[in-house]
Amino acid sequence: MIIVVKPGANDSQVHEILDVLERNELKAHVSEGSERLIIGVIGDKSRLTPGSLEVLSGVEKIVPIMESYKLASRQFRPEGTSFNVKDVTFGGNELVMMAGPCAVESEEQVEAVASKMVACGVKVLRGGAYKPRTSPYAFQGLEKTGLKILRRVADKYGLLVISEITSENDIEYASNYLDIIQIGARNAQNFRLLSAVGKSGIPVMLKRGIAETIDEWLGSAEYIMSEGNYHIMMCERGIRTFETATRSTLDISAVPVLKGKTHLPIIVDPSHAAGKAAYVQPLALAAIAAGADGLIVEVHPDPKHALSDAAQQLTPEAYAELAMRVKEMATIVKRSYPGA
Numbered sequence: 001m002i003i004v005v006k007p008g009a010n011d012s013q014v015h016e017i018l019d020v021l022e023r024n025e026l027k028a029h030v031s032e033g034s035e036r037l038i039i040g041v042i043g044d045k046s047r048l049t050p051g052s053l054e055v056l057s058g059v060e061k062i063v064p065i066m067e068s069y070k071l072a073s074r075q076f077r078p079e080g081t082s083f084n085v086k087d088v089t090f091g092g093n094e095l096v097m098m099a100g101p102c103a104v105e106s107e108e109q110v111e112a113v114a115s116k117m118v119a120c121g122v123k124v125l126r127g128g129a130y131k132p133r134t135s136p137y138a139f140q141g142l143e144k145t146g147l148k149i150l151r152r153v154a155d156k157y158g159l160l161v162i163s164e165i166t167s168e169n170d171i172e173y174a175s176n177y178l179d180i181i182q183i184g185a186r187n188a189q190n191f192r193l194l195s196a197v198g199k200s201g202i203p204v205m206l207k208r209g210i211a212e213t214i215d216e217w218l219g220s221a222e223y224i225m226s227e228g229n230y231h232i233m234m235c236e237r238g239i240r241t242f243e244t245a246t247r248s249t250l251d252i253s254a255v256p257v258l259k260g261k262t263h264l265p266i267i268v269d270p271s272h273a274a275g276k277a278a279y280v281q282p283l284a285l286a287a288i289a290a291g292a293d294g295l296i297v298e299v300h301p302d303p304k305h306a307l308s309d310a311a312q313q314l315t316p317e318a319y320a321e322l323a324m325r326v327k328e329m330a331t332i333v334k335r336s337y338p339g340a
């Protein structure tokens with residue numbers, strides 16, 4: 001359930017509510033919106049004496065939440081969430097553009113992409129250091145060396161770093177190098193990893209599992225939020241369907257559905273959905289038209305020779321064209337584009 005606090009309630013009225021929750025061993029998650037203070041309550045509500053919250057002078061109303069996710073639900077923050085990572089705002093009016101290679105292969109490779117991306121409005125550099133590959137014999141990523149390369153190049157161009165973490169054992173080390181942890185589709189329901197990432201407090205981009213329903217995906221977000229980490233973006237990256245023409249089927253309807261169900265910012269990854277470079281731009285435009293708050297796109301200086309996901313990576317030139325089109329689309333949907 002959530003407790004909507006009366007507008008203008010003072011600190012002691014709020015503390016009175018928090019005290020009742022604490023006495024009943026219920027966990028309070030406080031969301032301070034622009035107009036309202038909302039308290040998300042997690043735990044066994046049957047402990048509460050009926051009416052014990054309703055009588056408090058600071059309580060405006062108590063709303064039960066039927067979904068299995070509570071903190072991720074729109075009701076917890078009706079006005080939507082936006083948050084900053086350094087100087088970049090996620091979930092604001094300005095779109096956030098993230099780009100970079102599928103995997104970090106060398107410093108020269110990352111440099112060749114990043115140097116061209118800054119002029120296109122990119123604020124976040126992506127690159128896999130720990131690669132979750134289908135085959136154990138495929139390139140597994142440069143791991144620690146990869147993270148160091150990303151950080152060095154990102155610092156040179158004033159970019160943030162996003163990179164995937166596949167094991168809770170790597171979080172502490174990686175936190176020295178990255179700004180945003182990516183949870184990949186294959187780990188979207190690795191609940192111990194989600195809880196660990198929640199405890200770390202590092203901002204997270206949570207990809208949708210390959211066969212995860214939207215409600216299950218929000219359950220994954222709840223694992224992170226229930227540990228007190230509210231800096232999460234949801235990333236639609238396509239789901240497995242009977243269709244084989246694309247690598248995955250981009251569920252474009254997930255964007256408006258999520259807008260209704262959650263307050264969290266929404267990112268779309270057209271690259272992994274498409275699986276083919278030619279489809280990336282149209283899917284990117286569709287995502288912005290549908291209301292996505294940003295994009296994450298794979299870009300490689302020489303896609304044909306990429307060590308992973310060669311077919312779907314864009315050249316920097318193709319990315320520049322995508323960025324131009326996205327900027328036009330941003331105007332139509334009344335969003336601003338970085339640098340414009």
Ligand code: PEP
Pocket residue numbers: 102128132164183184185186207237269272
């Ligand atoms: C990635 O973005 O590098 C990746 C592996 O994507 P996904 O988890 O969506 O397959």
Ligand code: MN
Pocket residue numbers: 102103272298308309
């Ligand atoms: Mn990839």
